[in-house]
Amino acid sequence: MVNKICCIGAGYVGGPTMAVIAQKCPDIKVTVVDINEQRIAAWNDEDVTKIPVYEPGLDAVVAEARGRNLFFSTEVDKAIDEADMIFISVNTPTKTYGVGKGMAADLKYIELCARQIARVATSDKIVVEKSTLPVRTASALKDILDNTGNGVKFDILSNPEFLAEGTAVEDLHSPDRVLIGGDESTEEGAAALKALVDVYAHWVPRECILTTNVWSSELSKLTANAVLAQRVSSINSLSELCEVTEADVNEVARAIGMDSRIGSKFLKASVGFGGSCFQKDILNLVYIAKSYGLNEVADYWEQVIIMNDHQKGRFARNIISTLYNTVSGKKIAFLGWAFKKDTNDTRESAAIYVADILLSEQAKVSVYDPKVEEYQVYSDVDYLGTRSSEENTENLTVFNDPYEACKGAHAIAVLTEWDEFKSYDWQKIYDGMLKPAFVFDGRRLLDEKQLKSIGFQYQTIGR
Ligand SMILES: NC(=O)c1ccc[n+]([C@@H]2O[C@H](COP(=O)([O-])OP(=O)(O)OC[C@H]3O[C@@H](n4cnc5c(N)ncnc54)[C@H](O)[C@@H]3O)[C@@H](O)[C@H]2O)c1
Numbered sequence: 001m002v003n004k005i006c007c008i009g010a011g012y013v014g015g016p017t018m019a020v021i022a023q024k025c026p027d028i029k030v031t032v033v034d035i036n037e038q039r040i041a042a043w044n045d046e047d048v049t050k051i052p053v054y055e056p057g058l059d060a061v062v063a064e065a066r067g068r069n070l071f072f073s074t075e076v077d078k079a080i081d082e083a084d085m086i087f088i089s090v091n092t093p094t095k096t097y098g099v100g101k102g103m104a105a106d107l108k109y110i111e112l113c114a115r116q117i118a119r120v121a122t123s124d125k126i127v128v129e130k131s132t133l134p135v136r137t138a139s140a141l142k143d144i145l146d147n148t149g150n151g152v153k154f155d156i157l158s159n160p161e162f163l164a165e166g167t168a169v170e171d172l173h174s175p176d177r178v179l180i181g182g183d184e185s186t187e188e189g190a191a192a193l194k195a196l197v198d199v200y201a202h203w204v205p206r207e208c209i210l211t212t213n214v215w216s217s218e219l220s221k222l223t224a225n226a227v228l229a230q231r232v233s234s235i236n237s238l239s240e241l242c243e244v245t246e247a248d249v250n251e252v253a254r255a256i257g258m259d260s261r262i263g264s265k266f267l268k269a270s271v272g273f274g275g276s277c278f279q280k281d282i283l284n285l286v287y288i289a290k291s292y293g294l295n296e297v298a299d300y301w302e303q304v305i306i307m308n309d310h311q312k313g314r315f316a317r318n319i320i321s322t323l324y325n326t327v328s329g330k331k332i333a334f335l336g337w338a339f340k341k342d343t344n345d346t347r348e349s350a351a352i353y354v355a356d357i358l359l360s361e362q363a364k365v366s367v368y369d370p371k372v373e374e375y376q377v378y379s380d381v382d383y384l385g386t387r388s389s390e391e392n393t394e395n396l397t398v399f400n401d402p403y404e405a406c407k408g409a410h411a412i413a414v415l416t417e418w419d420e421f422k423s424y425d426w427q428k429i430y431d432g433m434l435k436p437a438f439v440f441d442g443r444r445l446l447d448e449k450q451l452k453s454i455g456f457q458y459q460t461i462g463r
């Protein structure tokens with residue numbers, strides 16, 4: 001039986017996942033550790049609305065469990081040594097250097113964790129891969145743990161996380177399935193697997209807890225993201241065809257989604273998918289396929305990314321061509337910067353790339369997002385390295401008020417599907433804009449009829 005859990009990494013996955021485990025398993029002490037002191041301090045903020053991850057309902061879960069059996073700490077060694085089960089939930093970004101640059105997952109943070117666990121552990125541990133990892137990473141982990149350890153035994157499990165940001169608490173409370181990969185052929189392996197099944201069985205029905213071998217589990221995570229993203233790229237590719245044929249992509253999506261073999265989810269045409277996972281995980285899948293010499297497999301999945309880049313680019317280029325082929329000096333207001341609604345996460349958000357193209361055309365971009373902080377917007381654009389930080393600061397302005405962001409603008413671009421955008425006073429926004437006043441709706445969010453009757457020139461994706 002597991003009494004103490006340690007989770008290394010207090011990010012978008014480690015934080016919410018462990019908060020829910022602690023909430024549902026009051027008999028287990030859960031300590032989430034991170035080397036980022038600021039992040040841990042924010043998780044410990046007395047004002048629970050200041051926790052570093054914005055997720056609907058998460059503040060209440062943290063408030064319930066924190067200080068009871070949920071703890072956030074920077075004392076990594078202590079938490080590792082105390083625990084019977086250690087989740088590794090650190091970031092695994094795309095490599096930005098060396099072999100596999102721009103494709104492979106950077107596993108340096110994972111390896112550092114493994115070495116730290118090996119160095120510190122004085123009793124047997126179950127080590128759980130919670131991060132998304134290339135298939136066969138468990139064998140590398142085992143090598144490191146077994147060869148540099150203090151003679152203690154390590155059992156490795158794969159337990160990929162399927163939560164989506166914006167609905168993390170809901171997804172964790174009622175997951176479609178929990179996937180656990182382990183080695184049932186040995187007694188210890190089977191016991192480790194059972195120990196983790198028992199943790200989830202506190203609240204997840206047993207039939208939703210799926211066990212497989214480690215490699216299937218690792219590969220299923222990359223596959224799930226690849227298939228989900230493929231659906232978005234598929235519908236986005238058709239949105240372009242709809243625009244030239246008078247078909248409507250929403251109608252097409254509805255018509256095909258009612259076929260129970262296809263299903264209706266993940267068929268919403270958009271300005272392109274973002275988020276920290278889809279692109280990174282598909283690139284990783286492509287890299288793995290290539291490393292086994294499976295070039296056709298690699299090319300097949302790479303096309304999902306190529307299509308997504310095309311979708312972001314053509315949205316930006318359409319703004320430029322519609323605004324009489326020049327946006328130089330023109331104010332373009334962005335509603336939304338996060339990669340989807342109900343999150344403050346901006347990683348790989350389509351907004352960043354659209355802004356970058358417009359800034360290169362000397363537009364003045366103004367941004368309003370209900371949950372994203374000003375420094376984050378600047379840091380996202382600076383990170384691309386297209387131009388100096390000074391130039392970005394000069395031409396990009398972040399507003400706390402949507403009406404101010406839109407005042408004096410030539411055009412508005414909707415980049416995130418935040419609900420509040422729908423209920424704005426669009427007449428007031430129109431009155432404050434230059435005419436003709438354009439709206440480019442990258443999410444098919446707004447009421448076209450209403451906007452057109454006010455006088456807006458309205459364009460959206462896939463119609
Ligand atoms: N974000 C999601 O929705 C999501 C969903 C499912 C799976 N995943 C996967 O989960 C993993 C984590 O993603 P995330 O979004 O939570 O990342 P994140 O960047 O939000 O959090 C990772 C945290 O790990 C910490 N960290 C890194 N190295 C450390 C070390 N050696 N010791 C202690 N702390 C360390 C970092 O400081 C950071 O706070 C990734 O592999 C990702 O692919 C993410």
Ligand SMILES: O=c1ccn([C@@H]2O[C@H](COP(=O)(O)OP(=O)(O)O[C@H]3O[C@H](CO)[C@@H](O)[C@H](O)[C@H]3O)[C@@H](O)[C@H]2O)c(=O)[nH]1
Binds near residue numbers: 162163164268276340
């Ligand atoms: O029909 C759709 C569905 C999604 N998106 C976009 O796709 C991106 C990803 O959305 P979503 O999958 O809902 O959010 P993530 O938090 O990135 O979650 C994905 O990535 C996680 C990290 O691996 C997985 O755990 C989740 O299961 C998987 O859905 C966002 O930009 C969405 O706007 C669309 O454009 N159209």
